[in-house]
Amino acid sequence: MQNANDPDLRSRHLGITEPSPWVRRFAPLITPGDDNEGDKGGAVLDLAAGGGRHGRYLLGLGFSVVLVDRDIAPLADLTGEPRAEIIEADLETGASVFAPGGPLAGRTFAGIVVVNYLHRALMEDILAALAPGGVLIYETFASGNERFQRPRNPDHLLKCGELLDLLGGRLQIVAYEHGLDETAEIPGVKQRICAVNDLGISDRDCAEPAPHPVAPGD
Numbered sequence: 001m002q003n004a005n006d007p008d009l010r011s012r013h014l015g016i017t018e019p020s021p022w023v024r025r026f027a028p029l030i031t032p033g034d035d036n037e038g039d040k041g042g043a044v045l046d047l048a049a050g051g052g053r054h055g056r057y058l059l060g061l062g063f064s065v066v067l068v069d070r071d072i073a074p075l076a077d078l079t080g081e082p083r084a085e086i087i088e089a090d091l092e093t094g095a096s097v098f099a100p101g102g103p104l105a106g107r108t109f110a111g112i113v114v115v116n117y118l119h120r121a122l123m124e125d126i127l128a129a130l131a132p133g134g135v136l137i138y139e140t141f142a143s144g145n146e147r148f149q150r151p152r153n154p155d156h157l158l159k160c161g162e163l164l165d166l167l168g169g170r171l172q173i174v175a176y177e178h179g180l181d182e183t184a185e186i187p188g189v190k191q192r193i194c195a196v197n198d199l200g201i202s203d204r205d206c207a208e209p210a211p212h213p214v215a216p217g218d
């Protein structure tokens with residue numbers, strides 16, 4: 001069965017070099033901070049990076065970027081770029097890349113971007129890898145897409161409210177949507193979220209975190 005992670009969809013993605021408008025919109029919320037990566041402090045993780053359109057965009061914004069995919073051939077031109085770390089890894093087979101001994105073990109990120117990829121078993125690891133104040137920008141195909149086109153495999157379609165349910169009470173939800181987007185680079189039913197790991201980080205008596213701009217990017 002075809003799915004969001006399938007080779008056909010991947011090849012379509014490799015032809016798309018523009019970053020998603022959702023990523024462009026919310027990338028400015030990411031602020032490089034201290035983490036445990038030494039001179040890569042505040043790096044942004046582009047998980048299932050494909051051709052790296054989002055990692056490349058973030059590099060252009062001045063971030064250090066870690067790009068992970070099982071096929072890193074389309075990222076070869078970034079070899080030698082000092083702010084780009086390319087990791088070849090299968091995200092679905094064997095131990096998690098975030099588990100001890102894995103290439104991302106113990107690492108945290110100022111931002112994590114996941115677009116058009118879903119492997120539910122990774123979600124808790126993704127959340128744990130967000131640094132305090134870190135920004136999660138997630139966008140992929142969702143329930144309802146099966147009526148129109150691939151992907152149709154429910155394993156690769158977010159359920160209604162799934163990211164809200166997962167992140168609610170754990171991250172500050174800045175923006176969320178779920179619906180048919182016929183103007184997207186690959187049209188379909190998409191679920192998108194931007195959320196910040198700053199619940200509990202507050203200088204206010206009410207303990208509420210500071211609000212973030214909801215339209216910071218273009």
Ligand SMILES: C[S@@+](CC[C@H](N)C(=O)[O-])C[C@H]1O[C@@H](n2cnc3c(N)ncnc32)[C@H](O)[C@@H]1O
Nearest residue numbers: 005010013048049050069070090091092115116
């Ligand atoms: C639809 S593409 C999206 C690429 C990129 N995020 C974008 O928006 O342009 C999905 C990506 O997930 C990667 N992928 C699929 N299954 C994977 C796995 N088990 N481990 C690592 N990467 C995988 C594919 O190689 C592909 O690059």
